[in-house]
Each structure stands twice: as C-alpha cells, then as structure tokens.
Amino acid sequence: xxxxxxxxxxxxxxxxxxxxxxxxxxxxxxxxxxxxxxxxxxxxxxxxxxxxxxxxxxxxxxxxxxxxxxxxxxxxxxxxxxxxxxxxxxxxxxxxxxxxxxxxxxxxxxxxxxxxxxxxxxxxxxxxxxxxxxxxxxxxxxxxxxxxxxx
Amino acid sequence: xxxxxxxxxxxxxxxxxxxxxxxxxxxxxxxxxxxxxxxxxxxxxxxxxxxxxxxxxxxxxxxxxxxxxxxxxxxxxxxxxxxxxxxxxxxxxxxxxxxxxxxxxxxxxxxxxxxxxxxxxxxxxxxxxxxxxxxxxxxxxxxxxxxxxxxxxxxxxxxxxxxxxxxxxxxxxxxxxxxxxxxxxxxxxxxxxxxxxxxxxxxxxxxxxxxxxxxxxxxxxxxxxxxxxxxxxxxxxxxxxxxxxxxxxxxxxxxxxxxxxxxxxxxxxxxxxxxxxxxxxxxxxxxxxxxxxxxxxxxxxxxxxxxxxx
Numbered sequence: 001x002x003x004x005x006x007x008x009x010x011x012x013x014x015x016x017x018x019x020x021x022x023x024x025x026x027x028x029x030x031x032x033x034x035x036x037x038x039x040x041x042x043x044x045x046x047x048x049x050x051x052x053x054x055x056x057x058x059x060x061x062x063x064x065x066x067x068x069x070x071x072x073x074x075x076x077x078x079x080x081x082x083x084x085x086x087x088x089x090x091x092x093x094x095x096x097x098x099x100x101x102x103x104x105x106x107x108x109x110x111x112x113x114x115x116x117x118x119x120x121x122x123x124x125x126x127x128x129x130x131x132x133x134x135x136x137x138x139x140x141x142x143x144x145x146x147x148x149x150x151x
Numbered sequence: 152x153x154x155x156x157x158x159x160x161x162x163x164x165x166x167x168x169x170x171x172x173x174x175x176x177x178x179x180x181x182x183x184x185x186x187x188x189x190x191x192x193x194x195x196x197x198x199x200x201x202x203x204x205x206x207x208x209x210x211x212x213x214x215x216x217x218x219x220x221x222x223x224x225x226x227x228x229x230x231x232x233x234x235x236x237x238x239x240x241x242x243x244x245x246x247x248x249x250x251x252x253x254x255x256x257x258x259x260x261x262x263x264x265x266x267x268x269x270x271x272x273x274x275x276x277x278x279x280x281x282x283x284x285x286x287x288x289x290x291x292x293x294x295x296x297x298x299x300x301x302x303x304x305x306x307x308x309x310x311x312x313x314x315x316x317x318x319x320x321x322x323x324x325x326x327x328x329x330x331x332x333x334x335x336x337x338x339x340x341x342x343x344x345x346x347x348x349x350x351x352x353x354x355x356x357x358x359x360x361x362x363x364x365x366x367x368x369x370x371x372x373x374x375x376x377x378x379x380x381x382x383x384x385x386x387x388x389x390x391x392x393x394x395x396x397x398x399x400x401x402x403x404x405x406x407x408x409x410x411x412x413x414x415x416x417x418x419x420x421x422x423x424x425x426x427x428x429x430x431x432x433x434x435x436x437x438x439x440x441x442x443x444x445x446x447x448x449x450x451x452x453x454x455x456x457x458x459x460x461x
Contacts, residue, residue: 144300
C-alpha cells in the first residue's frame with residue numbers, strides 16, 4: 001500500500017482526462033497504489049486508522065487501473081469524475097446496458113477515442129475499450145457481471 | 152420434500168416454543184421473502200425506486216426497518232442491472248433491523264467483528280455516509296473475498312477490511328470504536344429455511360461449542376468499545392446457550408456493561424429469558440429480544456444492545 005503524492009495524482013488525473021475527457025476529482029481523499037497497478041481511494045481518517053491496524057487486506061475503493069497506454073476506470077471510479085464538454089461518453093440503450101453489464105461486446109459505432117465511458121439513463125457503467133469496428137469491450141469484472149441466462 | 156428436523160432439535164423446540172412449533176416448521180418450509188435496501192451511498196432512494204418500478208418490480212416498505220423494502224416478483228432483483236451497479240443490496244429484513252439498532256451516525260468509528268459477507272457492514276457504511284471509519288473484520292480469507300466485493304460494489308470509501316481472529320482483535324484495539332457489531336457465527340436455526348441441513352444435524356453440543364466462541368468474540372468486541380459506546384450482539388439462532396448465556400456472562404463480568412431496552416416497533420418479538428432449563432441469567436436479559444420467523448415473516452434472530460457506561 002503506497003500513498004500517491006501530489007505530483008503522481010496530477011499525472012493520474014491527466015491520464016484519465018486524456019483517455020476519457022473527464023476530470024478525476026479526488027481532492028480531500030488519499031490515493032494509494034496497490035498490486036497490479038490498481039489505484040484505490042480512501043478517506044484521510046480511514047487511511048490513518050488503516051496505518052495503525054494489523055492484518056489489513058483492503059482499504060477504500062478500487063477506482064482506476066493503470067495500464068501501459070491508458071487507464072481503465074472502474075464503475076466506482078466514475079463516482080469521482082466530472083464530465084467535461086467533449087467527454088468520451090456513450091449513451092446506451094437498455095439492451096446495450098444489459099449486454100455491457102454481462103461483459104459482452106457492445107456495438108456503438110465509430111468513435112474518436114479508443115476508450116469510452118458508458119452511461120445508461122444518467123448512471124455510469126464504467127469504461128470500455130473500442131476497436132476499429134466500433135465495438136466496445138466493457139471492463140466489467142467477472143464477479144459483477146449479470147449472469148448469462150438473464151436478459 | 153419436507154423439512155427434516157433432528158430429534159434433539161425437535162425436543163428443544165417442543166420445550167422452547169410450545170404450541171408455536173407448527174408455525175415454526177411451516178416457516179422453515181417456505182423460502183424467505185426477497186427484501187432489499189437502497190444503497191444511498193450511490194443513488195437517492197426515490198431515484199432508485201423509480202428505476203426498479205420501470206423494471207417491473209413491485210416494492211413495499213418493510214414496516215419494522217428504516218431502510219428495507221420487499222420486492223416482487225422474487226429472483227429478479229438480485230440479477231438486475233441496478234444490483235450489479237450497487238444501487239440495491241438484497242438482504243433479509245431482520246438483518247437490516249440489527250444495524251438500525253446500532254444508532255450509527257456519520258463520523259462514527261465502527262467495528263464489525265465478524266463482517267463477511269458484508270450485508271450489515273455495507274449497511275453501516277451507508278449510515279455513515281462516507282464519514283468516520285468502518286473496520287470490517289473476518290477470520291476467513293475465503294469469506295473475505297465476498298466481503299471485499301460487496302464493499303466495492305456498494306462504494307464504501309471509508310472502509311477497511313482486516314483478516315484477523317475476532318477473539319483477539321478487540322484486545323489489540325481497546326476502547327477504539329464508538330460502535331461495535333458482534334454478529335457472531337451461530338447454529339443458524341433462525342435461517343433454517345435457507346439450509347435445512349442445520350435443522351437435520353443440530354444437537355446441543357453444537358450450541359455449547361459455539362457458545363464458547365461467541366463469548367470470546369463478545370468479550371473481545373466489548374474490549375474494543377469506547378466508554379459511552381454501543382455494542383450490538385446478534386445471532387440468527389434461538390438457543391439460550393448461544394444468546395442469553397453469552398450476553399449474561401458479559402454483564403456479570405463487566406460492571407460497566409448496561410443492557411439497553413431495544414424499543415423495536417412494528418414487529419412481534421419475545422423478551423430474552425431470565426432463566427431456562429435450571430440456568431439462571433442476569434435479570435437484564437429481559438431487555439434483549441428473540442424474534443422468531445413466525446413473528447417477522449422472515450428470518451429469526453436474537454439481539455442484545457449493550458452500552459459501556461462512562
């Protein structure tokens with residue numbers, strides 16, 4: 001568990017802004033880098049308490065995973081973003097939203113960005129990678145996907 | 152298929168619930184109603200209820216809880232989009248009531264000593280509204296995964312998950328928490344409808360063995376509680392060995408432990424026992440409550456609320 005300093009926080013915000021066109025608002029919270037380049041966010045008080053405890057396995061929320069060329073934003077990561085004009089956000093239909101949360105590829109058509117955020121009725125569904133054919137691959141972890149048999 | 156109940160358990164129930172035995176067995180033969188709460192860490196209650204209505208769900212408030220709702224048709228909610236996004240948490244209605252009794256306020260420092268899989272822990276976090284600290288502890292690494300997933304899904308930003316033996320945890324952090332929840336492992340007779348094997352294989356030794364663990368957990372949890380703080384002890388079982396005997400031993404050992412009257416509303420319950428089967432407990436036990444499935448229409452629980460004077 002490694003606390004991210006102000007300089008690195010700024011770099012992370014820039015990476016998110018570049019990838020998704022949104023601002024990452026994390027002021028007042030502590031950001032930590034954990035295993036597999038995952039970034040977690042936690043309140044100052046919880047961070048201080050966690051530092052004094054033994055046997056801590058997890059602290060706060062996993063919000064971003066840093067990858068080689070772009071970061072991926074988790075569904076909870078979207079709780080800390082501010083949408084900007086020109087953000088890479090795709091409004092989804094109900095069918096697309098359900099497919100997204102099943103982890104299935106979703107055809108969204110051509111976009112200007114390889115990374116997008118999905119929104120259904122104003123509710124954030126996390127991030128996806130888009131291929132050259134305009135198909136989005138949602139980054140939804142297996143444990144929180146809607147089971148296949150459910151439509 | 153019908154419910155199979157061990158001879159030992161049947162004999163205990165005959166003695167313990169008397170003429171309500173048929174009601175109890177009937178409750179065991181029915182599935183639990185699907186209840187949920189809206190996770191206000193992520194979405195406003197009115198907005199979420201509107202979303203659920205659009206999904207075709209009929210939603211009715213649970214009368215004896217602050218945050219609970221029943222959902223019909225059953226089985227839809229737990230695989231819905233909104234569940235996966237963490238907007239709703241499917242949880243037994245009496246289980247929600249337990250957390251209500253902790254009187255959580257934003258800013259409280261709270262310990263959930265046996266937290267996995269996280270139903271009550273995430274409810275506590277919801278009541279904290281992102282302020283204060285929630286330490287959710289469990290002894291099982293496997294169960295901790297479910298806890299971590301639920302804390303993430305519910306968006307708990309002030310949560311800490313620890314892997315430690317709850318019997319020792321409290322002694323390492325004496326008088327550190329404003330609220331402590333000890334929802335102890337138990338023989339699960341109150342949720343026998345979920346798993347009939349607990350009814351088939353129960354014997355008195357099960358409860359005696361668990362009582363030792365529960366007593367150690369309660370004493371440890373009490374040690375972690377600040378003066379003036381509140382501790383709630385709960386189990387989803389009925390046997391006095393696992394309930395009154397455990398709480399009574401704490402009250403007798405710690406002069407500063409005060410059992411608080413529960414003030415449950417809109418639900419039937421039995422007061423805790425002062426004596427049972429030649430065992431005498433503290434007279435304070437009548438302030439605790441035992442809720443049977445035929446009283447709640449859902450799970451059965453035992454609950455005691457204790458304040459540390461000072």
